[in-house]
Amino acid sequence: MAQDDTPRGPETGSGAILPGPPHDGADDPVQLIDQHGVRRPHGHYDELITDVDGAALRKLYEDMVVVRRIDAEATALQRQGELALWPPLLGQEAAQIGSGRALREDDFVFSSYRENAVAYCRGVDLTDLLRVWRGNASSGWDPYSINMATPQVIIGAQTLHATGYAMGILQDGADSVAVTYFGDGATSQGDVNEAMVFAASYQAPVIFFCQNNQWAISEPVGLQAHVPIARRAPGFGIPSVRVDGNDVLACLAVTREALARARSGGGPTFIEAVTYRMGPHTTADDPKRYRDANELEDWTARDPLARVATLLDSLGLLDADYTDSVKATADAIAAELRQGCLSMPEPEPLDVFKHVYSAPNSWLDRQQDHYERYLASFAEASQEGSR
């Protein structure tokens, strides 16, 4: 099964250095749909997606179109001064939708700041997705409302939260799973390594889902990882798998396998989804300054959406009615996102005291009292001073 178009990451990560202990998956990423939209049979993973029929594949495609549209709209809103910053996910739709759609409602997600497509799968309110980036709130949503923690900006810290949560699941005797998302850069953080040690020690039901998008801001993955990142996990006693992160079916399949392992007491799994950040790190970044244009071209040829569209077309499932309805859905959601952004009420000064403690706190009350009196001292702006 020659797969010359399979993404392998940069040359430096070719894996020729260590003959060493193999991890459960091979270095060649698991692939079920190749970059030309051809469905590749797989001896092991095919049976995990037997339920994915044409309609389900269409739904996955629609999800990817919608989240790409959300991403484009949010990027535009930033350029229009409506958001202070936005971290685009362009190119990583398959990794996020494939894994996100594998989850059960009672699973719990701990993500970084780029997993807006995962949040979409969890059913996040679109306006909530933007609150923090607009500077309107210090946190976007109630994590328990969608079983997804609000995005962690500190690189890799969420892996510890996930492992801790998974240890809690063990205590509860439940069969839900904690899933944590992070990038290739985060694997160099102490937190991620500590989280893996604890996850392995306690055989906690946690999935480490690493989106290796090749770039830690401006640093190529080859500098941080001389062997595929997935090979690190076995050193912690955690089985790992490399998957084509631009293949939504493969991402769905490997995530399902990891979930099943975790639910049945098999402990943690490490997934390295090999993908590509086609856009900037954030809207404040210019990847052209550090990235070869040819690289983007190579990865554009491996676009996660295009290959599914080709596959659907070859199955006769990409008729105009369907594509029109997908586009209409995406446009409507984008309009809803824009409206939600623009009509977000400005926060009141005293909102800063909300959501600090769940129970009354005399120190905070005192500070709030002082602040109220301070605000009241502005003769014109004393509307908040009544008490």
Next chain:
Amino acid sequence: MTTTTSTTVKEFRLPDLGEGLTESEIVQWHVGEGDTVELNQIIADVETAKAVVELPSPYAGTVLRLHEAAGTVVDVGAPIVSFEVAGEPGKTPTTTPSVPPASAPETASDEVAAPPDGDTDAAPAKREPNLVGYGAALEKSGRPQRRSRAHQAGTAEATPPPVVKPVEQPAAAASAQAPAERPRSTPPVRKLARDLGIALETLTGSGPGGLIVRDDVLAAADGSPAELSPGQQPAGEPPAGEPPATDTAARQTRTPIRGMRKHTAAAMVASAFTAPHVTEFLTIDVTPTMELLTELKASRAFEGTRVTPLTIVAKALCIAVARNPTVNSSWDEQAQEIVQYADVNLGIAAATPRGLLVPNIRAAQSLSLVDLARSLASLTETARAGKTPPADLTGGTISITNIGVFGIDAGTPILNPGEAAILAMGAVRSTPWEYQGAVALRSVMTLSLSFDHRLVDGEQGSRFLADIGTILRNPAMVLTMV
């Protein structure tokens, strides 16, 4: 007139497109006045300090007015385009002003940019930079940072307008009373002055109590452009975007002076009119040096290293500095002291995409020849790629400009501001030359050395130049010098 076709005018103000930017340049407009645009249609390319980005239209409607021409640097928060938008009260709640969301309560004294005339929209609150990374906020604040003196007036200084146009008196012509006390200014202004090569003592402060403010420095930097020494001509720097306004009468192009050109000019003026320059020339037979280079290139120790005449000249200069340390010093006018440097932080004038830069190699005298060669190669490579870190551009103590690469023999280089000497190396030419009592074709090069006559006397400068010449004429002579 039907009831539904009421239109509203919407003003779009330049947002902060990165994190903590205060201004951006409009590179190109993709729409013109009267054009119909769709929501998110790309209307302009804008260059920030971080990136060139596309600006999508925030409205669907008609472009009523473009407030700023392409090529203009605009402050964040200033209006750049007005749209006529249909059916206002109905659908979209666009009464939200299109300003950055983090806008803070109006602060009267913190003027960002005065809208030119009456706003059609309710003027939204201006952005007050207050997030992490808003380093530039300092220059907008007249509040005392530290060591404030008693008579600090209550008013904050206004921020300068984005396009600095007025031509004021050049730095050198400014009042030249040399006060013993350091002129008063704020750290950001001092840094700006240092970056622009403006000596603060040449300025008269216009701020409260004679404080030198940003405007004073910018006005001084805006003086007439300096003449560049040959070989220091940077790569042409045409402004991006549409051609600048052309004179109607004559065939001439007027380009606003800004960016690198302005900085270079300011630095040259400051240098040329503060340090009395003397230039000396020495023409020598460098055939033995060229033979040495051939040998080095073939040697294993230098494998993969680029060795050029510049490498040897740089090494020779370091050796000559050790014997003539006064050329590696600086004139501190304020302190009335001469600063003698132990390290040779060797600046190399480089033509880069951004213009003339003089990055330097720290403690070049401590480097072996092979390390020096590598440092030179990486320094020029980095500079040409436009990636020189700012730290490499400060702290130089003496410089070399290689005008030979342009096929030039000699010139009168202008000192890199604050340094006492600069050496221009000319082209190596095959020339009929006296050799062992007969005329032979030899490799000949001219060295031009400019030095600051306040610090360096003719004798010292001449000895320094002669030492370099001795080494290049016969590298073995180093044995007698170190």
